Amino acid sequence: MTAIRRAWLATPIVALLALAGTPLRARPSPKQDSPIANPTPADLERGKQTFETTCSTCHGLDGGGAMGPNIQGIPFRLGADAVTNVIKNGMSGGMPPFSAQLDSTQIQQIVGYLLTLSHKDTGTVTGDAAKGKGVYDSSGCAGCHIVSGLGSGIGPELTKVGHLRGPGYLRNAVLYPGTDLPQARVFLESGGLLDYLFIHAVTNDGHAFDGTRVVEDSFRIVIKDARGEFHSFRKADLRELKKEPGKSTMPSMKGKLSDAQVNDLVAYLAGLKGDQ
Ligand code: HEC
Ligand code: HEC
Structure with a gap:
C-alpha cells in the first residue's frame, strides 16, 4: 500500500x-544575534504599544495567537533577522507587509518586545x-x-x-x-x-x-x-x-x-x- x-x-x-x-x-538553527543590542525599557514600552495597535488584532493582545499564530518569543526560534524580514515583507498566508507603515526602529522595538514575551x-x-x-x-x-x-x-x-x-x-x-x-x-x-x-x-x-x-x-x-x-x-x-x-x-x-x-x-x- x-x-x-x-x-x-x-x-x-x-x-x-x-x-x-x-x-x-532540518530546521535552520536559529541565529544568535539579538535585535537591539540593549533595548531600553523605553524601547520595550514603545515596542509593546506598536505591537498592541498594529499586530494584536491578529496575534492576540499578549502575542499568544488569534487568527495569526502565537509569536511569543519567536525571535529565539526564527532569529531576529528572519522576524524583522517577516514584519517588513509579510508572508503569503495572511501576514501583511509593514515596511511602508513602520520604520526600522519601530520594527526593532517590536522584535525586542516579542523576546520579552517568552517569559510571561x-x-x-x-x-x-x-x-x-x-x-x-x-x-x-x-x-x-x-x-x-x-x-x-x-x-x-x-x-x-x-x-x-x-x-x-x-x-x-x-x-x-x-x-x-x-x-x-x-x-x-x-x-x-x-x-x-x-x-x-x-x-x-x-x-x-x-x-x-x-x-x-x-x-x-x-x-x-x-x-x-x-x-x-x-x-x-x-x-x-x-x-x-x-x-x-x-x-x-x-x-x-x-x-x-x-x-x-x-x-x-x-x-x-x-x-x-
Ligand atoms: C508522535 C509524535 C510526537 C511524540 C511522540 C511527541 N510529540 Fe511533542 N509534539 C508533536 C507535534 C506534532 C507537536 C506540534 C503541536 C501539536 O501537534 O500538539 C508537538 C508539540 C510539542 C511541544 C510544544 C512545542 C511548542 O513550541 O509549541 C512540546 C513541549 C512537546 N511536543 C514535547 C514533547 C515531549 C516532552 C514528548 C515526550 C513525552 C513529546 N513531545 C512526544 C509530536 C510528538
Ligand atoms: C491581518 C492579520 C495580521 C496582522 C495585522 C499581523 N500579522 Fe503576523 N501573521 C499573520 C498570519 C496569518 C501569520 C501566519 C503566516 C502567514 O500565513 O502569512 C503571521 C505570521 C507572523 C510571523 C511568523 C510566525 C511564524 O511562526 O513563522 C511573525 C513573526 C509575525 N506574524 C509578526 C507580526 C507582527 C510583529 C505584526 C505587527 C507589526 C503582525 N505580525 C501583524 C497575521 C497578521
Whole structure:
C-alpha cells in the first residue's frame, strides 16, 4: 500500500513535499544575534504599544495567537533577522507587509518586545531537570522532536523551547497536546510550511488514516502520520475526510506519567535554551 501511495507523490506533489517535509527534519538553527543590542525599557514600552495597535488584532493582545499564530518569543526560534524580514515583507498566508507603515526602529522595538514575551508564563518549575531528561529519553519524545541535533523532526524542534515557552505552557503541551496549535498556516523561514491541521481519512475500501495535512487541492490531499509517513489520496477514493483543528498527532502524557515525572519533564524542557 505504501508503495502505491508513494507512487502518487509523483512530480508536482513531490516538489511540494520537499518544501513542506524538509524544514521539519532540518530546521535552520536559529541565529544568535539579538535585535537591539540593549533595548531600553523605553524601547520595550514603545515596542509593546506598536505591537498592541498594529499586530494584536491578529496575534492576540499578549502575542499568544488569534487568527495569526502565537509569536511569543519567536525571535529565539526564527532569529531576529528572519522576524524583522517577516514584519517588513509579510508572508503569503495572511501576514501583511509593514515596511511602508513602520520604520526600522519601530520594527526593532517590536522584535525586542516579542523576546520579552517568552517569559510571561505563570507556571513555575518544581521538578528535577536531570531526572526529566531521563523521562524524555524513555518516553519516545525523540521519535518526534529534535533537541540539539538529536532525534527526528515530525514535531517542532525543542532545542530552545525553554526560551520560547514558559513552564505553564510546557506542562499543557505535554498533558493536552494541540490546545495551543497555531490557528493559521505557519510558513517557515526556509520556505516550508508548518501546518498542524489534523486529518482523519477513511478510504472507500475502509482503511483509516490519521495525520496532519501536508498539501491539499480540490482533488487530492497528502497527510503525514505520527510515524512521519506520507499518505496521498485522491479525494474521490475517500469515504470520509474529517478536519479536526486543534487535534494533535502528539500522544498525551496524561495518565502515562506520574505527577512527579511530569514536573521533572517540564523542568528539563524549561531548561532547554539552546546553549550547550
Ligand atoms: C491581518 C492579520 C495580521 C496582522 C495585522 C499581523 N500579522 Fe503576523 N501573521 C499573520 C498570519 C496569518 C501569520 C501566519 C503566516 C502567514 O500565513 O502569512 C503571521 C505570521 C507572523 C510571523 C511568523 C510566525 C511564524 O511562526 O513563522 C511573525 C513573526 C509575525 N506574524 C509578526 C507580526 C507582527 C510583529 C505584526 C505587527 C507589526 C503582525 N505580525 C501583524 C497575521 C497578521
Ligand atoms: C508522535 C509524535 C510526537 C511524540 C511522540 C511527541 N510529540 Fe511533542 N509534539 C508533536 C507535534 C506534532 C507537536 C506540534 C503541536 C501539536 O501537534 O500538539 C508537538 C508539540 C510539542 C511541544 C510544544 C512545542 C511548542 O513550541 O509549541 C512540546 C513541549 C512537546 N511536543 C514535547 C514533547 C515531549 C516532552 C514528548 C515526550 C513525552 C513529546 N513531545 C512526544 C509530536 C510528538
